[in-house]
Amino acid sequence: MSVILVFLTVVIGFSFWWLFHQKVMEKPWLEHGVHTALPETDVSGMPTAKVALAVFLAVVGSLFALFASAYFMRMDYADWQAPPLPRILWVNTVILILASIALSCAVRAAREHRREMTRLALVTAGLATFVFLAGQVTAWRELAAGGHYLDVNPANGFFYLMTGVHGLHILGGLVALGRTMVKAWDDDVAAEQLRLGVELCAAYWHFLLFVWLGVFVLLAGWAGDLLALCRQILT
Amino acid sequence: MVDATPRMERDIPPAEVPELELYHPKSWWTTYVFSQDAKVIAIQYSGTAVAIGLVALVLSWLMRLQLGFPGTFSFITPEAYYQFITMHGMIMVIYLLTALFLGGFGNYLIPLMVGARDMVFPYVNMLSFWIYLLAVLVLAASFFAPGGPTGAGWTLYPPQAILGGTPGGQSWGIILMLVSLILFIIGFTMGGLNYAVTVIQGRTRGMTLMRMPLTVWGIFTATVMALLAFPALFVACVMMLFDRVLGTSFFMPALVEMGEQLSYGGGSPILFQHLFWFFGHPEVYIVALPAFGIVSDLISTHARKNIFGYRMMVWAIVIIGALSFIVWAHHMYVSGMHPWFGFFFATTTLIIAVPTAIKVYNWVLTLWRGDIHLTVPMLFALAFIVTFVNGGLTGLFLGNVVVDVPLSDTMFVVAHFHMVMGVAPIMVIFGAIYHWYPKITGRMLEDWMGKFHFWVTFVGAYAIFFPMHYVGLVGVPRRYPEMGEAAFMTAPVDNLNAFISVAALVVGFAQMVFLFNLVWSLRFGKEAGPNPWRATSLEWQTPTTPPPHGNWGDERPVVYRWAYDYSVPGAPEDFIPQNDPWPDKPATRAA
Ligand code: HEM
Numbered sequence: 137m138s139v140i141l142v143f144l145t146v147v148i149g150f151s152f153w154w155l156f157h158q159k160v161m162e163k164p165w166l167e168h169g170v171h172t173a174l175p176e177t178d179v180s181g182m183p184t185a186k187v188a189l190a191v192f193l194a195v196v197g198s199l200f201a202l203f204a205s206a207y208f209m210r211m212d213y214a215d216w217q218a219p220p221l222p223r224i225l226w227v228n229t230v231i232l233i234l235a236s237i238a239l240s241c242a243v244r245a246a247r248e249h250r251r252e253m254t255r256l257a258l259v260t261a262g263l264a265t266f267v268f269l270a271g272q273v274t275a276w277r278e279l280a281a282g283g284h285y286l287d288v289n290p291a292n293g294f295f296y297l298m299t300g301v302h303g304l305h306i307l308g309g310l311v312a313l314g315r316t317m318v319k320a321w322d323d324d325v326a327a328e329q330l331r332l333g334v335e336l337c338a339a340y341w342h343f344l345l346f347v348w349l350g351v352f353v354l355l356a357g358w359a360g361d362l363l364a365l366c367r368q369i370l371t
Numbered sequence: 372m373v374d375a376t377p378r379m380e381r382d383i384p385p386a387e388v389p390e391l392e393l394y395h396p397k398s399w400w401t402t403y404v405f406s407q408d409a410k411v412i413a414i415q416y417s418g419t420a421v422a423i424g425l426v427a428l429v430l431s432w433l434m435r436l437q438l439g440f441p442g443t444f445s446f447i448t449p450e451a452y453y454q455f456i457t458m459h460g461m462i463m464v465i466y467l468l469t470a471l472f473l474g475g476f477g478n479y480l481i482p483l484m485v486g487a488r489d490m491v492f493p494y495v496n497m498l499s500f501w502i503y504l505l506a507v508l509v510l511a512a513s514f515f516a517p518g519g520p521t522g523a524g525w526t527l528y529p530p531q532a533i534l535g536g537t538p539g540g541q542s543w544g545i546i547l548m549l550v551s552l553i554l555f556i557i558g559f560t561m562g563g564l565n566y567a568v569t570v571i572q573g574r575t576r577g578m579t580l581m582r583m584p585l586t587v588w589g590i591f592t593a594t595v596m597a598l599l600a601f602p603a604l605f606v607a608c609v610m611m612l613f614d615r616v617l618g619t620s621f622f623m624p625a626l627v628e629m630g631e632q633l634s635y636g637g638g639s640p641i642l643f644q645h646l647f648w649f650f651g652h653p654e655v656y657i658v659a660l661p662a663f664g665i666v667s668d669l670i671s672t673h674a675r676k677n678i679f680g681y682r683m684m685v686w687a688i689v690i691i692g693a694l695s696f697i698v699w700a701h702h703m704y705v706s707g708m709h710p711w712f713g714f715f716f717a718t719t720t721l722i723i724a725v726p727t728a729i730k731v732y733n734w735v736l737t738l739w740r741g742d743i744h745l746t747v748p749m750l751f752a753l754a755f756i757v758t759f760v761n762g763g764l765t766g767l768f769l770g771n772v773v774v775d776v777p778l779s780d781t782m783f784v785v786a787h788f789h790m791v792m793g794v795a796p797i798m799v800i801f802g803a804i805y806h807w808y809p810k811i812t813g814r815m816l817e818d819w820m821g822k823f824h825f826w827v828t829f830v831g832a833y834a835i836f837f838p839m840h841y842v843g844l845v846g847v848p849r850r851y852p853e854m855g856e857a858a859f860m861t862a863p864v865d866n867l868n869a870f871i872s873v874a875a876l877v878v879g880f881a882q883m884v885f886l887f888n889l890v891w892s893l894r895f896g897k898e899a900g901p902n903p904w905r906a907t908s909l910e911w912q913t914p915t916t917p918p919p920h921g922n923w924g925d926e927r928p929v930v931y932r933w934a935y936d937y938s939v940p941g942a943p944e945d946f947i948p949q950n951d952p953w954p955d956k957p958a959t960r961a962a
């Protein structure tokens with residue numbers, strides 16, 4: 137359960153840091169009056185949607201950290217036999233990185249109010265993401281063709297499960313991306329509003345890319361080596 | 372309809388341009404059914420939770436009938452008994468308590484108490500309820516599925532959970548249970564995002580975090596914990612579903628069933644236990660923290676005293692929340708863990724008792740020399756403290772490995788967790804309903820029925836669970852419908868068992884009085900007015916009671932003080948509402 141504990145330490149550490157900046161040391165029974173330094177409605181000055189995305193990503197992060205924890209615990213058993221890594225995963229990884237880069241460009245373009253450029257970048261990101269998903273399905277079929285079915289070995293199970301759950305999250309992201317595109321093509325939508333939407337998409341994509349890299353490292357079997365290395369350093 | 376907002380003298384710029392149109396629903400359907408108003412969603416959540424909770428109550432009667440009078444009821448076969456405990460436990464913990472505290476009270480109270488018009492994402496909030504309802508329906512459907520509901524125990528431990536020997540294991544029961552849990556978690560995540568972000572982003576001006584009522588603190592922290600802990604249950608459920616439906620072996624070791632080698636092999640049941648309890652222990656606090664918060668407010672209001680050590684209370688809530696993520700394995704002392712781990716988890720378990728004890732002391736010190744009004748909510752709050760201390764003390768026993776090992780899986784454990792997470796939070800729920808019903812409906816609940824309900828429930832709950840400790844010490848195991856050839860074990864406590872069962876029936880029927888009261892007072896209760904308990908927090912200062920969609924009329928309130936200014940010397944009344952600028956200008960309250 138070490139992965140989830142590390143993840144939680146980060147989340148909880150951040151929460152405490154945040155709480156600390158919310159004046160939790162104050163003595164509310166002594167103070168009185170409206171705090172002027174305070175909080176209009178948007179307390180942190182951050183758009184509500186961004187805060188919500190951050191909280192949501194913490195949930196998603198916890199989900200994948202738990203999968204990783206389970207993976208590690210299961211990996212230690214003698215019968216563990218990882219399936220071969222489909223080559224295409226490398227290509228998929230590159231494509232997902234491209235999608236993330238495209239969204240970064242979209243953010244920049246949206247900040248500079250360049251509509252045309254924003255649209256182009258969004259479409260690129262969307263297409264790249266579709267290709268990524270198609271690539272993942274291909275990887276599945278490759279494995280299945282090689283007889284590495286879901287139920288042959290727990291390692292296979294983890295492979296399908298983790299790529300599948302990750303893919304579902306990407307699909308959900310595509311819905312949001314689609315809605316942002318609709319905004320990008322609608323000239324009535326204010327630039328600010330579009331920018332927010334694009335930024336949210338970009339943050340989500342970067343996060344899922346990060347998760348994918350983690351999953352990839354696990355599935356490629358390097359995690360074991362990494363772990364062994366850590367243990368060696370520690371002992 | 373009384374105007375309770377004090378006029379402001381100082382010039383304060385309008386906090387926002389309220390999009391009031393948003394809060395005028397268009398039709399009957401969007402007002403009462405597909406409503407995006409957090410208050411309506413709260414009622415929907417609560418109603419659904421209570422409805423399915425009644426099923427769990429009836430199941431507990433059936434179990435008690437079997438335990439008290441074994442062999443008398445032929446329809447309660449051992450299989451049926453397992454199904455009853457499983458559904459009873461799961462419904463009570465997840466579909467009743469979690470849903471009621473977070474979906475019910477969270478939805479109703481958070482926006483009102485922090486001075487928001489609604490949750491930040493009303494549409495997602497509405498979806499949350501409908502997915503919860505779906506989860507409940509799927510769960511209920513398993514009663515009618517071929518093979519009946521699952522009988523795996525609420526912990527759903529594999530491998531037995533998905534094997535033929537367990538009721539529902541190879542039929543629909545377990546599948547429906549897992550699907551229902553997955554749905555519940557998805558629905559909860561939608562709601563939970565709302566509760567957390569509303570507290571972070573939706574507070575009105577002047578409402579600093581440290582001015583929030585403890586109720587909001589409790590629900591907020593519990594929500595954050597639930598958001599982080601439920602994924603563990605989600606992962607466990609998905610993986611078990613794969614094992615059951617697709618034949619993977621995440622949790623399933625190689626097995627021989629009825630002389631036949633199953634196709635499973637190599638899975639790890641312990642892995643499931645880790646995942647389950649990584650969720651399961653925080654779950655205890657997900658239920659307890661809102662109860663802690665609510666009870667603090669009930670005590671302060673009904674004892675007309677500020678809460679003792681508010682800051683400490685807040686910190687304790689947050690620290691308990693964080694600590695509860697590193698104690699999960701105290702549920703697994705008997706799973707064959709390394710003694711060193713056992714020692715670690717026993718220590719963390721005992722450490723968590725420190726902030727918890729601080730809270731108890733602070734409640735008692737709040738009561739000390741208070742002007743205690745023994746209203747029904749106060750009675751329930753007091754009952755909570757007593758019961759919680761009681762259950763907490765046996766928890767300290769069980770937290771020690773050497774004590775837990777012999778007591779594990781006896782009725783002692785059942786008595787312990789019913790005290791601490793069954794009876795205690797339920798007491799708070801009752802107290803809270805008596806307390807806030809006047810705000811929700813504009814009428815008071817009938818007092819004598821409330822008192823009757825309280826005394827029967829309180830005394831009855833002790834009559835049920837106090838002797839149960841003893842039954843467990845004698846050695847009667849948990850989850851046994853009857854003792855068969857080992858009946859000599861129960862012989863010394865047979866009469867006690869019968870007594871407990873009768874008490875359980877009586878307590879159950881007292882709840883019918885409560886339900887009747889809820890309905891009856893809707894029509895015939897006394898008019899409550901906007902603030903019958905003369906409380907300070909914002910929900911009592913709404914311009915209209917019950918508050919309409921949008922809560923605050925034209926302008927959101929401005930907060931000048933914390934939520935516990937009771938009996939302030941020199942103040943015109945013995946309470947000062949949070950939105951009252953006194954002494955800057957004497958409040959001109961009309962009520
Ligand atoms: C009238 C009140 C209640 C009565 C009479 C009652 C009775 C029982 C009984 C007889 C059992 C089975 C014991 C066994 O044979 O192992 C049980 C199990 C359980 N109850 Fe209750 N109960 C009540 C309320 C609650 C509440 C409010 C909760 C909420 C937390 C709750 C949670 C549980 C759990 C988690 C189990 C364990 C199920 C399992 O072993 O899988 N109960 N209860």
Ligand SMILES: [Cu+2]
Binds near residue numbers: 699701702
């Ligand atoms: Cu625990």
